[in-house]
Amino acid sequence: MKKLVYTAFVAFWASIFTLVSVQALSDHKKEPSDEESLGTYTLEEVAEHDSLDDCWMAIEGKVYDFSNYIPEHPTPPSVMKPWCGEEATEGMRTKGYGRDHSPAAWEMMEDYLVGRLKEE
Amino acid sequence: MKKNWPGRGLIWGFLVLLAIICLASMRGSDLGSPGALLNYLGRVTGILGLAMLLLAAALIARVPGFDRHFGGLTKLWKTHHFLGAGALLLLMAHPVLLALGAAETSLSAALSTLFPPLSNIGTWLGWGALLFMMVFLAPSFSFFGQPEYQRWKWIHRLAGPAVILSLAHILYFGRTLTAGLDMALWVVLALLAVGAVVWRLILSGRMGSLRFEVAEVASVANNLVELSLKPAGRRKLNYQAGQFVYLTPYDKSLDAGYGEEHPYTISSSPTEDRLRIAIKDLGDASRAIRTIQPGSRVHIEGPYGDFFPSDPDKGDQPAPPELWVAGGIGITPFLGRARHLAATGQSLDICLVYCVQDEARARFLKELESLAEQIPGMKLITHYFYREGPLDGEFLARHCPELDQRSVYICGPLPLTDLAKNLVINAGVRRKDIHTEEFELL
Incomplete structure (x- = not known):
């Protein structure tokens, strides 16, 4: 028992250290951002995509198309449905009960970016 | 004659039930990708690990008599030890699995799952709990050699902050189980754990321990004494032959062990007026106790243990050899x-x-x-x-x-x-x- 726990203890720190060092050693240069080439949309345009099959959201000044992500989201689709076609920063920041989404979720979101929100 | 110890069965049964509930709470999206599955496993290891930690804490109450449901105190400590080991193993797997789950998105997502901005208090509370656990469990699993008993005991008290931080952590993150069930589970387990700590640290001294006075110190050999104790309080100790007690001496002239409790076996028959305890010199405190002064006060907590059958001679059936x-x-x-x-x-x-x-x-x-x-x-x-x-x-x-x-x-x-x-x-x-x-x- 003692050996097992000690081995796991060493393995734990080894895997954390490996993750940190791989990240530190990997190339930090980000892909040139192609955000510039993306279009800009008004809230009215976003509002046209308000169903689960065609679900856009405006979050912190950017516009996302989550239509393909909805089946993968951890909560049932009904939770995301009211935010389709809306300014959804509040939903992203609070999950409806005061808890922010994880950093990983914020990063994952960038895969669904379609443009910027036009300032009005 | 067969002994029945429901304690261990109840604990492991509860954990199996919890694992089944976690499995039933799995959503379709948890199987959507390897990353989602790792994330789900990360959450489940967190739930089961914390449940084990809280159950281990609940067992420290050491209420005399309760240990018999586990086959005696040493077997109860074994269950406590296994729960502690299981909790640490699962709670170390928990962040690693969550990070690997996020690695599906990117390496930096994995890293920011482990080390998010400071504003993400929930994650840092979890880190605090895990680091406290590693510190207070390191001596229990001899990470850095065999610890001295009193030092081990002192370090083990860091379990308190570890439990509090981990409960705060789950308040932030619980989402795998349905909300009502989630709350009920943690409230019940937290109450059990806190109740046990309150009993152990505050109530047991007043309600659980008995006052005795050293009547005689008989030297059996150069490294073995037998203390005869006479009750100094109103309550008597009801025990069975072969059980053991925790003894705390209050003799200021002792070289070591003043006010420290240690377990010793009772060597007298329950029919005797005096309680006799045989103590072999196995450490600083048990060595020093050879010089304890007759007339000094000791506190006794117990009895513990479930070694001999409580009733060997059952009715007309002769006791087995x-x-x-x-x-x-x-x-x-x-x-x-x-x-x-x-x-x-x-x-x-x-x-x-x-x-x-x-x-x-x-x-x-x-x-x-x-x-x-x-x-x-x-x-x-x-x-x-x-x-x-x-x-x-x-x-x-x-x-x-x-x-x-x-x-x-x-x-x-x-x-x-x-x-x-x-x-x-x-x-x-x-x-x-x-x-x-x-x-x-x-």
Whole structure:
């Protein structure tokens, strides 16, 4: 028992250290951002995509198309449905009960970016 | 005769049920990708790990009598120890699995899952809890060598902050189980854990411990004393032969161990007015206690242990014959039982095999010989290691007829306990008829 726990203890720190060092050693240069080439949309345009099959959201000044992500989201689709076609920063920041989404979720979101929100 | 210990079954049954509930709470999206599955497993290891941590905390209450549901305090500590180990293993896997799940998105997502901005308090609370756990469990699993008892005990108190931080962490993140169930689970487990800590640290001193006065200190050998204690409070200690207590001396002249509690076996018969406790010099505190002054105060908490049957002579059925195997100071519970059988005039078919290195180490031998004469059916056999080598099956068979018919009681150092257990199993004794009491509290 003692050996097992000690081995796991060493393995734990080894895997954390490996993750940190791989990240530190990997190339930090980000892909040139192609955000510039993306279009800009008004809230009215976003509002046209308000169903689960065609679900856009405006979050912190950017516009996302989550239509393909909805089946993968951890909560049932009904939770995301009211935010389709809306300014959804509040939903992203609070999950409806005061808890922010994880950093990983914020990063994952960038895969669904379609443009910027036009300032009005 | 078969002993029934529901305690362990209840705990492991509860954990299996919790695992099944977690499995039932799995959503379709949790199987959507390898990353999602790793994330789900990360959350489940967190839930099960925390449940184990809280159950381990709930077991520390050490309410006298409660340990019998686990087969005695040493077996209860074993369950506590396994729960602690399981909690640490699962809670170390928890962040690693979550990070690997996020690695599906990107390496930096994995890293920011582990080390998010400071504003993400929930994650940092979890880190705090895990680091406290590693510190307070390191001595328990001898990460850096065998710790000294009092230091280990002090470090182990860091379990308190670890539990509080982990509960705060789950308040932030619980989302795997349905909200009502989630709340009910953590409230119940937290209340059990907090109740146990409150009992242990605050109430047990007032309600659970009994005051005694040292009446006599008898020197049995140069490294062994037997204390005779007389009750100094109103309440008496109700115990059975062979049980043990935690003793805390309050004699300022002691070189070590003032106000520290240590477990010792009761060597008297419950019929005696005085409580007798045999103490072998095994550390600073037990060495110092040889000089404890008669008239000084001690506190006793207990009794604990579930070694001997509480009622061997059931009605008209004669008690089954017994084999007692004692190693060194492991003789004390048997001494208590033999004194009790003699004091109450009972007869019992007993083979007592007393294993010691040599004649000089055969403590209490004279008294045991006289007890064997008084108790009809009792036979005393000494086994000297220097002469006979390790105990073997042939020795047992030669001295103890009908070995396979006997209930076996073993108390001594771990290697002897294991050896004797194997020998009697090979001789045909059923496992359920073998009872052991270990001295080492892990």
